[in-house]
Each structure stands twice: as C-alpha cells, then as structure tokens.
Amino acid sequence: MVPRKAGTDWEILAPAKLNLYLKVLGKRSDGFHDLDTLMVPVQLCDQLRWCPENSGRPVQAESCSLTVDSRALNPGPSLHSLNSSENLVLQAAHLVAARIGRPPHGHFQLTKRIPLQAGLGGGSSDAAATLRLTNACWKAGLAESELAQLAAELGSDVPFFLHSGPAICRGRGERISTAAGLANLHFVLVKPSFGLSTAQVFQEFSSSKEQIQSSNDNSTARLTSLIGALQAGALSTASRWMTNCLESAAARIAPEILCIKNLLADAGCRGQLMTGSGSTLFGIARSARHARWIARQLSAQSMGTVLVTSTSW
Numbered sequence: 001m002v003p004r005k006a007g008t009d010w011e012i013l014a015p016a017k018l019n020l021y022l023k024v025l026g027k028r029s030d031g032f033h034d035l036d037t038l039m040v041p042v043q044l045c046d047q048l049r050w051c052p053e054n055s056g057r058p059v060q061a062e063s064c065s066l067t068v069d070s071r072a073l074n075p076g077p078s079l080h081s082l083n084s085s086e087n088l089v090l091q092a093a094h095l096v097a098a099r100i101g102r103p104p105h106g107h108f109q110l111t112k113r114i115p116l117q118a119g120l121g122g123g124s125s126d127a128a129a130t131l132r133l134t135n136a137c138w139k140a141g142l143a144e145s146e147l148a149q150l151a152a153e154l155g156s157d158v159p160f161f162l163h164s165g166p167a168i169c170r171g172r173g174e175r176i177s178t179a180a181g182l183a184n185l186h187f188v189l190v191k192p193s194f195g196l197s198t199a200q201v202f203q204e205f206s207s208s209k210e211q212i213q214s215s216n217d218n219s220t221a222r223l224t225s226l227i228g229a230l231q232a233g234a235l236s237t238a239s240r241w242m243t244n245c246l247e248s249a250a251a252r253i254a255p256e257i258l259c260i261k262n263l264l265a266d267a268g269c270r271g272q273l274m275t276g277s278g279s280t281l282f283g284i285a286r287s288a289r290h291a292r293w294i295a296r297q298l299s300a301q302s303m304g305t306v307l308v309t310s311t312s313w
C-alpha cells in the first residue's frame, strides 16, 4: 500500500482482508477481546484519491472534504459527499492533522468496491490508506511507529492494513507479526444481502459458552500448523486448521451463514469459512480459473453477491 503521485493528486489502493484463522482468547477489562488471527490482504480493493482542490473549486483552507462513490456496490446513483467525521477516512485525516499541528486540507475521493459490514476490513483499510496518503501528500513526516499508534486508535484492524502483507495479529489486533512465504491463494466470496455489526457478533460470542472452549484451545500450535501448510501450498491440510470461532455466534444472528458455507463446500471449495465477524463467507479454489467457475455456479443460487479474488503481496 504505497501512495502514488498523479499530477497534483495522490492516490492509493486499500485492499480487503480475509481471516484464515480467528480465535478469541478472552474478554479484556477494556471491553475488547484478545485475538489470535491470521489475516491476508486480497486484490479486491477500494481506491482513495486526494486532490488539493474539489472539481476546480478550492476547498476551505482549514478543512477537508470527502466524496464516496459506491456505484460498484449499489445499483443506481450512489455518489455522495460526506463532511462529518463519522467516516474513518475523515477521522484518520483529522488525526494526522492534529498530530502534526496543521489544519487538514484538500478533497478525498473514495471509490468503494469492498462491501460494508462484511468482515472484509474495508473501513479499516480505508483508514490505513488515509494515514499513508496524508503522510505523503501533506508531507507530514510521521515515522512508522507514530502511524502505527494512530492506526491502533482508529480501530482494531487498522494496524494490519498499515503493515501490509499476510500477518498474525494478536492483542486487540494491534500486535502484528509477519507471516512470510505463504503460497498464493484464490478465493470465492459470497457476501449475503445483509451485513453484520462487529460489536453485535462479539457480544453474542461472549454471552455463549464458546468463549471458554476457545480460550482453552492450544491456539499457537494450531496457527503454526496452518502457516506451515500454507507455506507448503498444502490446501487440504491447511483447510483442516482453518477456523473462525465467531462463526457460530454470527450464525445464531443470521442462520443463512451456515447455508452459504455449505453451498461453498458443495460447489467444490476448500477451507470455506466466514471472514472476521461476517457476513462474508469465502472458500479456496484450486486456481483463479476454478474460482471463476465456482462463482458462476454460485451466482445462480441468489444467496448474495459472489466475487472472486486472490491474495495480494
């Protein structure tokens, strides 16, 4: 994720992620949960552009603005301006501006391709991309350690996207270690018509007995076995170690989750799993061509939006 200069503008790609492994180790006193997760970035991505002016009109010197183009996600016109700091792009931009003690400025254009409330990390990736972009276009000069600190303030998944590349994330998600040498993987994704709230899925999980079961597991050994299998390109072995302990909680909120998981298996995928806190399910195909073939079969089932993507590193 490196910002690129395009004339007076700057742009950057913000990839989605998939969790190939997710264990919740316990609830913390701050209300968050300690995790042990393996995340990989994929080619499906949003695009963020920053320009010093908004369509020829200079933007206010002491503020920045954002236009979101969601036409790839929603049929019909879906181009809107956001000035509130609810969006993670604006939040990240304001955080950088506050850190360097200068007012934010310019206009951001966000092209959304990553579905929302999908467990694909779209909002978090946009936030990490904004940190990188503003550090470049505002010549903020923040060090990696300062960016990492801002990333952790913005959300649990943001540090992963700042790191870039496959990684094991621990703690709330902010303790990152690189998972090097993984074979490339090809995925089929099914995003149901509904999304799931991360907070709601964690709440459902922590009110169930699954929490105790998962924290008693030997997670590190299992994760090490999974990474070994993925480095060797041994898909069948890898799929045996893949798990997401939030899946049952999500399926209690939305039982369609399990139907889609079964459909992915029936269609010939390996290692079918929910990503993050859902609602997207994914499966691994033998090749990009195999993924496209499975996607064509699944599109006929009308269970949601079917996408294909591959790892990106």
Ligand code: C5P
Pocket: 031, 032, 033, 034, 035, 154, 155, 156, 157, 171, 172, 173, 198, 199, 200, 202
């Ligand atoms: O950090 P983020 O804003 O993505 O988290 C959204 C919600 O998900 C949190 O408010 C919390 O309820 C839950 N969460 C959690 N433990 C984590 C990550 C998220 O409980 N490690």
